Amino acid sequence: MQSSKEIEELNDLLRGRWVSGLWNLDHGERPSAPKTRVQPHLWKWHDIYDSLIQAKEKITVSRGSVERRVIRLVNPGLSETQMTSHTILLSFQLIQPGEVAPAHRHTMSAFRFILHGHGAYTNVDGQKMIMEDGDLILTPQGSWHEHAHEGDENMIWIDGLDVPFIQALQVISFDPYPQGRLPVQERPDPEMYYGLTRPVGETETNPPLLHYHWRDTYESLQQLARTTTNPFDGVAMEYVNPATGGPTLPTMSCQIQMLRPDESTKAHRHTSTSIYHAFRGSGTTIINGEPFRWEQGDTFIIPLWSWHEHTNRSSKDEAILFSMHDSPILKAFGLYREEGNEDSAQKI
Ligand code: 1HN
Secondary structure, eight states: OOOHHHHHHHHHHHHHTTOOOGGGOOGGGSOSSOOOSOOOEEEOHHHHHHHHHHHHHHOOOOTTSOOOOEEEOOOGGGTTTTOSSSSOEEEEEEEOTTOEEEEEEESSOEEEEEEEOSSEEEEETTEEEEOOTTOEEEEOTTOOEEEEEOSSSOEEEEEEEOHHHHHHTTOOOEEEOSSSOOOOOOOOOGGGGSSSOOOTTOOTTSSOOOEEOHHHHHHHHHHHHHHOOBTTTBEEEEOOBTTTTBOSSSSOEEEEEEEOTTOBOOEEEESSOEEEEEEESOEEEEETTEEEEEOTTOEEEEOTTOOEEEEEOOSSSOEEEEEEEOHHHHHHTTOOOEEEETTOOOOO
C-alpha cells in the first residue's frame, strides 16, 4: 500500500499533464441504484397564478427585450441551474389580449398545454393553431414560432422544453425571426394527411401534425375508460407522433390520464422522470412514502427511480392528469427500466 504522500505526489504530477487516476473516484459517484439530485416537489396553482398576474403588471412583452412572459418551475434540488428536472424545463406563460410574443426558433423542442383563455394562437412554421383549453401544441426543434392574442381575456398555458438536455449536449442555438411577423400560410388542416386517406401525391410527414385537440383527446380517454385500465397509471394514453408512430417528440413524451372516482393505482418506479399537472379534479400521489395532495392547477414532479402511486380523492368526480416524461431519451439508449409492485394499491 502506497503512502498517501506518494499518491498525492502522483496526483500532482498527473494533474499537470491533464490526466487523472481513477483511484481518485469518489464512491458516491458509483451508486448501486440510479440516484438523482432532482427532488419530489409540488407547486400550488395559487402561487403560479399569482406570480403570472404580478408579472403581468411589471413585465411588458416586446421584441428584442422580454419576448415571453414566462415563470419557470425551479426544482429545489437544482437551484443553481434553475431547471425543473435534469432533462426538462417546465414553465407557465401568460399573454394578454393584443400582445405578440415575437417569432424565434431554437434547437430545443417544445410543447404547450393550454390551460385558460380564448382567442390566442400560436403559429409554427406558418401553421396557425388556435389554442383551446386542454389542447396540446408542438413546436419541434428548429421550427419558427410566434404567439399572438386576438381575444379579450388573459391566456395561460404550460410550456415544456428539453432545455437542460440540449444544454448538456452543448448544442443550444437560438435565432430571432429576421423581421416582422411570421406569415401564416393558408393550407388544408394537417389532420387530413393522417387519417385513413390522404391527397394523392402528398407524403405523410408534410405537414407535421402539431395540434392535438382536447375534444379528441377527451373522447379517447372516455372510450378507454370503458374498456381497460393500466394498473400503474389508470386510464392513460400517450400522445403519438403519427409520422413515426413514436412518442410525442424525440426527447419528451406527453401523456394524459384519467383516475376514475375513488380509483387508486399500484406503485411503480422507472428510470425516467415525470412531471404531472392536475388538469381536472383532486388526488394524492405518494412519492417514496411521502403524500403529495394535489388540486386542480397544481403541478408536481416524480424524480427518476422513485416509487409512486396515485389516488383520486373524490368519490364522484374524475381526475385528469396531464404529464410529461423524458422516457424517449432513456429508451433511445437502452436505459429505460421499470419495476412494479402489483400488490401495492392501497386506499388512503
Ligand atoms: C420559449 O421559446 C418559449 O417560445 C417559452 O413560448 C418558454 C423557456 C425557455 C427557453 C425558451 C416560447 C421558453 C422558451
